[in-house]
Amino acid sequence: MPKTQADAYQEFIKGLWRDNPVFVQVLGMCPMLAVTNSAVNALAMGGATCFVLVASSILVASLKQWIPKQVRISTYIIIIATFVTVTDLALQALVPEIHKELGAFIPLIVANCMILGRQEAFASRSSVSLATVDALGMAGGFLFALFSLGSVREILGEGKFFGMDLFGPEFEPWVIMILPPGGFLTLGLLLLFFSWVKERKERLAERLAETGGASL
Amino acid sequence: MNELIWIFVSALLINNFVLAYFLGLCPFLGVSGRLETSFRLGLATTFVMLITALCAWFLNNYVLIHAPYLRLISFIVVIASTVQFIEMLIKKLSPALFKALGIFLPLITTNCAILGLAIFSTNKGYGLAQGMLYALGAGLGFTLALVLMAGLREESETAPIPRLMRGTAINLIIAGILSMAFMGFAGLFSAA
Numbered sequence: 001m002p003k004t005q006a007d008a009y010q011e012f013i014k015g016l017w018r019d020n021p022v023f024v025q026v027l028g029m030c031p032m033l034a035v036t037n038s039a040v041n042a043l044a045m046g047g048a049t050c051f052v053l054v055a056s057s058i059l060v061a062s063l064k065q066w067i068p069k070q071v072r073i074s075t076y077i078i079i080i081a082t083f084v085t086v087t088d089l090a091l092q093a094l095v096p097e098i099h100k101e102l103g104a105f106i107p108l109i110v111a112n113c114m115i116l117g118r119q120e121a122f123a124s125r126s127s128v129s130l131a132t133v134d135a136l137g138m139a140g141g142f143l144f145a146l147f148s149l150g151s152v153r154e155i156l157g158e159g160k161f162f163g164m165d166l167f168g169p170e171f172e173p174w175v176i177m178i179l180p181p182g183g184f185l186t187l188g189l190l191l192l193f194f195s196w197v198k199e200r201k202e203r204l205a206e207r208l209a210e211t212g213g214a215s216l
Numbered sequence: 217m218n219e220l221i222w223i224f225v226s227a228l229l230i231n232n233f234v235l236a237y238f239l240g241l242c243p244f245l246g247v248s249g250r251l252e253t254s255f256r257l258g259l260a261t262t263f264v265m266l267i268t269a270l271c272a273w274f275l276n277n278y279v280l281i282h283a284p285y286l287r288l289i290s291f292i293v294v295i296a297s298t299v300q301f302i303e304m305l306i307k308k309l310s311p312a313l314f315k316a317l318g319i320f321l322p323l324i325t326t327n328c329a330i331l332g333l334a335i336f337s338t339n340k341g342y343g344l345a346q347g348m349l350y351a352l353g354a355g356l357g358f359t360l361a362l363v364l365m366a367g368l369r370e371e372s373e374t375a376p377i378p379r380l381m382r383g384t385a386i387n388l389i390i391a392g393i394l395s396m397a398f399m400g401f402a403g404l405f406s407a408a
Contacts, residue, residue, distance in 0.1 A: 029245075033238040074296055081289045089285065104335045107288050111328030113242055180236050181396040188388030195380050 011130060012137040021114045021138055022145035022187075023194045032146050033183035035105050039162055041043045042150025043143070044098045048106060050139035052083045053115050057123040057135035064124050076119040077110070080161045114142065152186050194208065219351055223342075227353030230402050233329045234361040235395040240329030243364060245387055254366040255359065256313075257324075260302075262355025265325050265333055267298050269351035273344050287389040291334045299325045330356055364394060 022029065030166040056079050060067075067075050088106045091099045099106070109115070117140055123131040153158055157177030159167045176182050231241045240261075240330045248254050261278050270292045280287050303321050314321070322331065337347045368390050377386055 029238070029241045035243070047395050074293075077292055077296065078289060081292050085288050088288070104332065104339055107333055107335050108239070108328050110288060110292055111331045132227060175395070179399065180238065181392045181399065183238060184388050184392030184395055188392060191385040191388065192381055195383075195385065199380060 008130060008133045011134045012140075012145070014134075014137060015140045016144065020141040020145060020194075022142060023191060027090075029037055029187070032149070033141075033180075033187060035102055036146055036150040036153060036183065037157065037178040039147065039150045041098070041101055042146040044091075044095075044101060045105065046143035046146040048087045049109055049112065049115070049146075050143055051087055052080060052109055053118060053134045053142070054066075054132065055083045055140045055214040056080045056115065057118060058128060059132045060119045060123040061126060061128045061131035067124070071108070074122065076116055076124075079121075081110050093095055114138070147182075149186055149190065153182055153188070157182060200209075222345065223346055224349045224353040225404070227350050229398065230404065231355050232357045232398050233332065234358055235391070235393055235398045237331040237332065240327050240358055243323065243327055244391070248365040248369055248387075250337040251363065251366045251370060258355070258359025258362045259360055260275055260321060261324055261327060261329070262352065263349040264298060264302065265294070265330055265350060265355040265358075267302075268295055268330055268334055269347045270344075271298065272338060273342075277317060287338070288335075290353050291331060295330055295334070296325050324367055328395060329354065356378060359378040359393070361394070365391065368394070 022032065032042075033043065035045045056076070059079055060076060084107060087109070088099075091102075091106060099198050118135060122134050126134070129210045151161065155163075157179075159165065159171040173183075177186065227233070234241065234244050243257060243261075247257050268291075272291060274292065275287075275290055279290065295394065299322060303314075306321070333351055337350050340350075363381055365387075369387065372386060372390065381389075
């Protein structure tokens with residue numbers, strides 16, 4: 001079945017880059033800006049969100065025939081809240097230090113509109129396998145965005161990466177980057193960078209079209 | 217008494233939900249285009265926050281001591297039904313206001329600031345009066361941030377901004393500068 005395989009690949013890639021939930025759709029920022037002040041925190045938060053997204057997508061896609069249309073949003077929210085509770089308790093038991101660091105922001109994954117959006121837009125109207133692939137792609141894209149944000153803020157704000165010193169003792173850390181304003185500024189600049197890349201690609205495609213694709 | 221005032225001012229300015237905790241960013245970036253709608257949405261959110269604080273206190277004291285693992289699920293159900301109830305109430309009492317708020321009213325459910333409020337005030341172990349003041353401060357702080365942002369955005373529409381930066385990028389950078397300004401309030405209580 002080469003066609004479905006290509007489809008699945010498309011769904012996966014779309015979440016990673018073209019429709020990246022953070023950089024392109026600007027969704028699910030509420031919990032992510034607060035905890036991305038270091039790469040480790042960003043990875044933990046991203047991992048938790050990924051688990052919740054993939055697990056609820058699988059469940060919603062397999063239960064979609066039995067969920068009445070009128071109460072579907074509440075059902076999705078309760079499914080998501082259940083998985084978040086599982087994640088919260090599991091993290092508390094397995095890695096107490098990270099759980100302490102992330103604090104109240106783990107329960108807030110429930111209100112991440114990206115997760116609810118995927119259930120409504122995709123999982124509720126496609127097969128279990130396709131919904132899983134889509135959720136994996138979106139979760140990967142989310143993790144990538146969180147990780148890049150966390151890395152930039154840790155490197156500039158503390159001069160460290162995963163706790164390793166990068167610049168030596170003369171480096172004056174940009175404290176603002178690990179404080180709240182740094183989160184807004186970094187995300188704003190990253191968005192700018194992404195739209196610049198997109199614009200460049202479009203201009204390149206235009207120029208290719210003008211020359212009639214002769215160079216190809 | 218002093219402690220109560222501190223809770224209020226802290227939630228309003230120093231630990232502003234939007235600018236320091238990044239809660240409620242979706243309406244903050246989505247709705248803050250117009251001054252009028254952002255003000256109304258802020259007030260509606262404040263109202264939902266007050267009711268949520270009341271319900272959260274009740275749940276914490278009478279229900280959740282028996283089943284703490286249900287905390288998240290019960291909070292989210294309470295918030296969703298409160299919003300639904302308010303929606304019906306406003307529709308019945310004042311159709312004009314209902315029309316003005318439009319889609320923003322049901323969207324309050326997915327506003328993480330409200331769930332965040334319930335969770336934070338539980339974690340801090342606030343009582344009823346403290347919790348209500350915390351909710352009031354947080355709600356008014358949300359309104360304040362939303363209105364300030366809307367004012368700045370209305371100005372920035374006519375400003376000569378590079379085309380690539382228009383939209384979310386410039387809004388986030390404005391929010392960053394606003395957040396930096398709010399950090400100045402942190403000195404407010406260090407003397408006391």
